[in-house]
Amino acid sequence: MSGLTIEPLGEDALLLRLDRRIDPAVNARVHALVRRIEAAGLPWVREVVPAYASLAVCLAQDACDRLHDTGYAAEALRALLAGDDEPHASPEASLPAIEVPVCHLPAFAPDLEAVAAHAGLSAAEVVALHCAGDYRVAMTGFAPGFPYLLGLDPRLAIPRRSTPRTHVPAGSVAIGGAQTGIYPREGPGGWHLVGRTPVALFDPRRDPPCLLPAGARVRFVAIDEAAFRAACGRGAA
Known part of the structure; x- marks a missing residue:
């Protein structure tokens, strides 16, 4: 090769x-x-x-x-x-994409307006473009279950924050450079937060523990606050 x-x-x-x-x-x-x-x-x-x-x-x-x-x-x-x-041909290519629900409330998406301003778009257009992508998990890393996703619309690419946050909530959906990803657990991070999912990405009690393994197809689905809270109540996050 x-x-x-x-x-x-x-x-x-x-x-x-x-x-x-x-x-x-x-x-x-x-x-x-x-x-x-x-x-x-x-x-x-x-x-x-x-x-x-x-x-x-x-x-x-x-x-x-x-x-x-x-x-x-x-x-x-x-x-x-x-x-x-x-x-x-990847065997995952014929499988349906794993749908990840995302709520884009301002409290969950503190950087959404900044991403929109950088792209010259409205916040609603950013959400629509982000949810329209057909993503692939290129690799996992940084934290257990953190998926690095390829497939971000180039218009949404934005340099990482100049000052990383010391605290990013679990489930935060973010954009960093030409990538998007999801923080599976609470911790520091320098990507721009554009939403949050109630889904648990990593659970050591689950088999397999990683919800989005390398190679998997992923799509984001926008949900409202009621759906987010209901999912949390069912123990999704």
């Missing part, structure tokens, strides 16, 4: 890098590699973790020393992935 580099990542993983940029086509190739590695059933692969333009292959602990010393793992992965630069 052209452009692929493989390097050690700590003591028990390898980093496979395709590029150093955020691009939907590159990310599609990353997820194609994940599927090929997982389908191969290599006994020394413990986990495969995708990012925007790279993926980590975590090695089984009892095999780490032998695999690193001989370079066997890197060469085996090169052989497995050689000769195919086109991503195969």
Whole structure:
């Protein structure tokens, strides 16, 4: 596979890098590699973790020393992935998008007007464009279950806040640069908050615990305050 580099990542993983940029086509190739590695059933692969333009292959602990010393793992992965630069059709592509309800009350969307002003749009137009997107979970990270979503309308792109907030409520839907995402838990953050969902994105008691896994399709659905409160009352958040 052209452009692929493989390097050690700590003591028990390898980093496979395709590029150093955020691009939907590159990310599609990353997820194609994940599927090929997982389908191969290599006994020394413990986990495969995708990012925007790279993926980590975590090695089984009892095999780490032998695999690193001989370079066997890197060469085996090169052989497995050689000769195919086109991503195969994603099995998620045929699945319906996971709908995430979002309430855009001013209390939940303190940066909505700022995003609208930056885009030269009304707040209602920002909400409509944001909810019209067909998003893909490029990767998860930052916090357990935090989805980095590709597919944001370019008109809504905005640089991250110059001063991050020390407190962002759980469920906050936000825009940072050309990405959108959802904060699964309370914590700090520098993205612009444009709404909030009552849905719990990460629950360690759930199987799987992550509601929006890497590769999943996502759509936002606008809801009013009554629907938000009702969902919260049912224990969604």
